[in-house]
Amino acid sequence: AQSVTQPDIHITVSEGASLELRCNYSYGATPYLFWYVQSPGQGLQLLLKYFSGDTLVQGIKGFEAEFKRSQSSFNLRKPSVHWSDAAEYFCAVGAQNDYKLSFGAGTTVTVRA
Amino acid sequence: NAGVTQTPKFRVLKTGQSMTLLCAQDMNHEYMYWYRQDPGMGLRLIHYSVGEGTTAKGEVPDGYNVSRLKKQNFLLGLESAAPSQTSVYFCASSETGRSNQPQHFGDGTRLSIL
Numbered sequence: 001a002q003s004v005t006q007p008d009i010h011i012t013v014s015e016g017a018s019l020e021l022r023c024n025y026s027y028g029a030t031p032y033l034f035w036y037v038q039s040p041g042q043g044l045q046l047l048l049k050y051f052s053g054d055t056l057v058q059g060i061k062g063f064e065a066e067f068k069r070s071q072s073s074f075n076l077r078k079p080s081v082h083w084s085d086a087a088e089y090f091c092a093v094g095a096q097n098d099y100k101l102s103f104g105a106g107t108t109v110t111v112r113a
Numbered sequence: 114n115a116g117v118t119q120t121p122k123f124r125v126l127k128t129g130q131s132m133t134l135l136c137a138q139d140m141n142h143e144y145m146y147w148y149r150q151d152p153g154m155g156l157r158l159i160h161y162s163v164g165e166g167t168t169a170k171g172e173v174p175d176g177y178n179v180s181r182l183k184k185q186n187f188l189l190g191l192e193s194a195a196p197s198q199t200s201v202y203f204c205a206s207s208e209t210g211r212s213n214q215p216q217h218f219g220d221g222t223r224l225s226i227l
Contacts, residue, residue: 105153
């Protein structure tokens with residue numbers, strides 16, 4: 001079964017600074033990988049996804065993520081953070097031919113002025 | 114676009130009471146899911162449905178029941194609420210059950226059991 005680890009529970013970043021959120025997965029084959037964002041009081045919104053092909057994927061809101069098979073990682077990045085990026089971010093992994101998504105525990109991002 | 118709508122948004126129950134959470138989607142999706150979200154644990158799948166009239170257990174099904182009488186609706190029931198069921202509940206739907214299809218989430222139901 002697949003699993004996901006998000007090593008950072010909470011990250012604080014200054015507005016305008018860069019952001020990187022870590023995600024490590026465990027799965028024997030090529031995984032389907034997702035990043036979701038949850039703003040306070042809201043549901044989860046899909047930021048980006050990776051299935052195959054180019055290992056650098058672009059998402060909404062200026063986010064990107066890079067799939068590194070050798071490191072079993074799918075880290076999320078943003079070059080310049082805005083105050084509205086304060087939220088909780090979830091990495092998720094899916095297996096081929098399976099409905100199930102496994103979510104990480106989430107990383108809370110605080111943006112300071 | 115409404116997407117996935119959950120009702121109610123908040124609820125406080127006493128131990129032993131029952132209630133039903135409603136999820137409605139207007140995207141004609143086949144698959145629907147109920148998750149619970151607890152601090153430090155991410156989202157855990159309670160039950161899911163692969164189509165109208167079918168349901169199946171997920172990762173943490175105990176204490177919950179579900180029904181999908183209509184394709185657009187997926188109900189989550191608590192027959193006898195317990196404090197351990199205090200959580201935020203999310204409903205999601207996807208076009209198919211293939212995991213490369215993104216799941217679309219509702220805004221959640223915040224449930225407290227006293």
